[in-house]
Amino acid sequence: MEALTSLRNSESRYGVLPMLLHWGMALLIIGLAALGLYMVSLPDAGYDREKITLIVVHKAFGMLALALVALRLAWRLVDMLPRGVEGAPIWQQVAAHVMHLLLYALMLAVPLTGWIMSSMGGYPLSFFGWFEVPDVVAENEALFPFFIELHAWLAWTLVALVAVHVVAALRHHFVIRDASLRRMLP
Numbered sequence: 001m002e003a004l005t006s007l008r009n010s011e012s013r014y015g016v017l018p019m020l021l022h023w024g025m026a027l028l029i030i031g032l033a034a035l036g037l038y039m040v041s042l043p044d045a046g047y048d049r050e051k052i053t054l055i056v057v058h059k060a061f062g063m064l065a066l067a068l069v070a071l072r073l074a075w076r077l078v079d080m081l082p083r084g085v086e087g088a089p090i091w092q093q094v095a096a097h098v099m100h101l102l103l104y105a106l107m108l109a110v111p112l113t114g115w116i117m118s119s120m121g122g123y124p125l126s127f128f129g130w131f132e133v134p135d136v137v138a139e140n141e142a143l144f145p146f147f148i149e150l151h152a153w154l155a156w157t158l159v160a161l162v163a164v165h166v167v168a169a170l171r172h173h174f175v176i177r178d179a180s181l182r183r184m185l186p
Contacts (some may be wrong), residue, residue, distance in 0.1 A: 008079050013183040018079070021072045022184055024109065026162070032058060033159050038154075047153050059118060060128045066111035073104065087179045099165060106158040112136075113154055117147040 007017040014022070016063045035058050041053040042052035084093050118125045119135035126132055 003009070009082050011080075011083055011181075013082055015079070016186075017075060018072075019184060019186065021068060021075065025065065025068055028061065029070065029107070029158065031060055032065060033155060035061070036152075036155060057125065059114065059125050060122065062111040062114045063125065063127050063133055065107065065141060066115070069104065069107040069125050072107075082183055085183075087178070097138075097166075099161065099168070102160055103158070103165065106154060106161065110151065110154045110158055113147055113151040117144065117151050120144040144151055 006015045008015040031120045035054060039051060039054045039058055042048060042054070044051075084096075088096075113134050115125065115133070120140045122139040122143060124132055125135075169181045169184075172178050173182070
């Protein structure tokens with residue numbers, strides 16, 4: 001019950017806020033990846049209302065992902081991390097730290113490249129119709145295709161690392177039977 005009563009982490013497990021941010025980001029990343037895949041599979045012929053609507057929704061949720069990862073990083077600065085799982089070999093501890101650093105880097109890079117891509121293409125970015133997100137760079141038709149590719153490759157890399165993260169968590173839970181996954185569950 002300790003995790004359900006505390007927003008903050010303890011020495012042994014994550015608090016409610018880190019859990020909500022973790023699982024919310026997981027769902028958001030999976031949803032954005034699925035939406036992105038579907039969206040780019042639609043034809044680019046003329047004005048396609050469905051595709052444009054999906055792009056607008058994808059961009060808004062991408063900005064939400066950027067805001068949430070910024071919140072996660074800010075929270076990590078003010079809250080302690082639970083200690084590592086007892087008995088884990090040093091290589092696993094190092095691998096876990098590297099994996100988390102890569103995940104955070106990609107959770108920042110993917111929406112940032114999407115934002116840059118929108119700016120370079122001259123496409124407005126609205127945050128769910130509440131306000132327009134300002135362009136982060138000037139319009140640049142020459143670099144726009146590069147950022148489309150970069151955004152896609154970074155997104156695929158993020159999806160691959162999320163899959164590795166999930167497999168590692170399940171391995172720890174079902175094979176090694178340690179507390180790794182339980183620390184992130186209510």
